[in-house]
Amino acid sequence: MSKEEKKEPVKGQDSLQNPTWQEVLDEGVRVLSQAGIEEAQLDAWYLFSESFPIDRVHFLIDRNRPMHREIFEKGWPLFAERIEKRASRIPLQHILGSQEFMGLSFRVNEHVLIPRQDTETLVEEVLRDCPDRNADILDMCTGSGCIGLSLAVLGRYRSVTAADVSEDALRVAAGNAKRLFLIQKDVVRAESKNFPGLPLRTELTVWAGKNRENAETRQFRLVRSDLFSEFAAERYDVIVSNPPYIPSGEVEKLEPEVREHEPRLALDGSADGLHFYRILAEECRKHLKEGGRVYFEIGCEQASAVTELLAQQGYTKIQVVKDAPGLDRVVKAVWTQH
Incomplete structure (x- = not known):
């Protein structure tokens, strides 16, 4: 299987129990990396910051803190959907x-x-x-x-x-x-x-x-x-x-x-x-x-x-x-x- 054909699904919402901000972002990076996306870290961040109400500064401050459950439940489906699209090689710009x-x-x-x-x-x-x-x-x-x-x-x-x-x-x-x-x-x-x-x-x-x-x-x-x-x-x-x-x-x-x-x-x-x-x-x-x-x-x-x-x-x-x-x-x- 070629690099671009590898695609691992995003974990289900229920499988992430009380995740930190960093753990949620890491899940996106993991999936994009498995799919062969060269700039997996950067693309995951763009999709993450568009799906959850946080900027880079506050992320760096709070990344090891658990995400508020309401914020997670509201943003996760959108983030997971966007990550899946990017993993299937739809351009980041088309997703955003x-x-x-x-x-x-x-x-x-x-x-x-x-x-x-x-x-x-x-x-x-x-x-x-x-x-x-x-x-x-x-x-x-x-x-x-x-x-x-x-x-x-x-x-x-x-x-x-x-x-x-x-x-x-x-x-x-x-x-x-x-x-x-x-x-x-x-x-x-x-x-x-x-x-x-x-x-x-x-x-x-x-x-x-x-x-x-x-x-x-x-x-x-x-x-x-x-x-x-x-x-x-x-x-x-x-x-x-x-x-x-x-x-x-x-x-x-x-x-x-x-x-x-x-x-x-x-x-x-x-x-x-x-x-x-x-x-x-x-x-x-x-x-x-x-x-x-x-x-x-x-x-x-x-x-x-x-x-x-x-x-x-x-x-x-x-x-x-x-x-x-x-x-x-x-x-x-x-x-x-x-």
């Missing part, structure tokens, strides 16, 4: 329903990729390179909306458009937008508008400032589009994308949390993993303003190939940016009319 990215909490489910820290490199590059808040930005293959919304909220850009072919993913992104974009500290007015009869399209507008008279208008749009199929003459200052880039043959080799629970549509980049970069390199030219920029997340071994695709299409100032662990993670370039 959210993932932090750029300091913001994004709701996630099986219809979107879980935001990863590596992708923060792309957002940070755009924020650093593009201080002009009047910039128009397009996030292609938005998924949960983590890139586009982070730019809209943190960069406070005038207009950010996020597109995806998946309606299910866009519904997740729309929920995140209503939580993160519409409800900002300085927003004095907000509205959300849908456009029936068209491919899924949502337009969120906020007026932000100290008062209504001097408020600035910012917009976040969601558009269902098969890449650029729903974009005609629109042009942008910046186009960002984290497209599917894993070679088809490698998808089945991924961890079960990824290959079984994240959408293949957002993972599979065709035989060589470069299918979407070829399209993006060609099509982004038609939708960039003079001097516009592109930012693509890449697999750590794809920098040379993506750089060459951009060079062939006439982009200049092509650069490769490494992520925090030192791996190639982003390729960025500038488009100038020739």
Whole structure:
């Protein structure tokens, strides 16, 4: 039996007699460790702290004290259920329903990729390179909306458009937008508008400032589009994308949390993993303003190939940016009319 197939059930509630806080947590760690979860201790803690009313400080103080019976009986069924799900390789983020990215909490489910820290490199590059808040930005293959919304909220850009072919993913992104974009500290007015009869399209507008008279208008749009199929003459200052880039043959080799629970549509980049970069390199030219920029997340071994695709299409100032662990993670370039 392989490591990922081993699964030992959580002890029944009645088998734990007057347990301490530590003993309850240890039971979760035991089950996850038996199931081959690499970060069993950390994952068990997250599930534990979401199931019982305690934080890390109070746990360290009280961990060897017996848990109050009412607290145990109320929290144990939920904790045991969550541990069983994680032991079956359902991602922690799907169980908890959210993932932090750029300091913001994004709701996630099986219809979107879980935001990863590596992708923060792309957002940070755009924020650093593009201080002009009047910039128009397009996030292609938005998924949960983590890139586009982070730019809209943190960069406070005038207009950010996020597109995806998946309606299910866009519904997740729309929920995140209503939580993160519409409800900002300085927003004095907000509205959300849908456009029936068209491919899924949502337009969120906020007026932000100290008062209504001097408020600035910012917009976040969601558009269902098969890449650029729903974009005609629109042009942008910046186009960002984290497209599917894993070679088809490698998808089945991924961890079960990824290959079984994240959408293949957002993972599979065709035989060589470069299918979407070829399209993006060609099509982004038609939708960039003079001097516009592109930012693509890449697999750590794809920098040379993506750089060459951009060079062939006439982009200049092509650069490769490494992520925090030192791996190639982003390729960025500038488009100038020739």
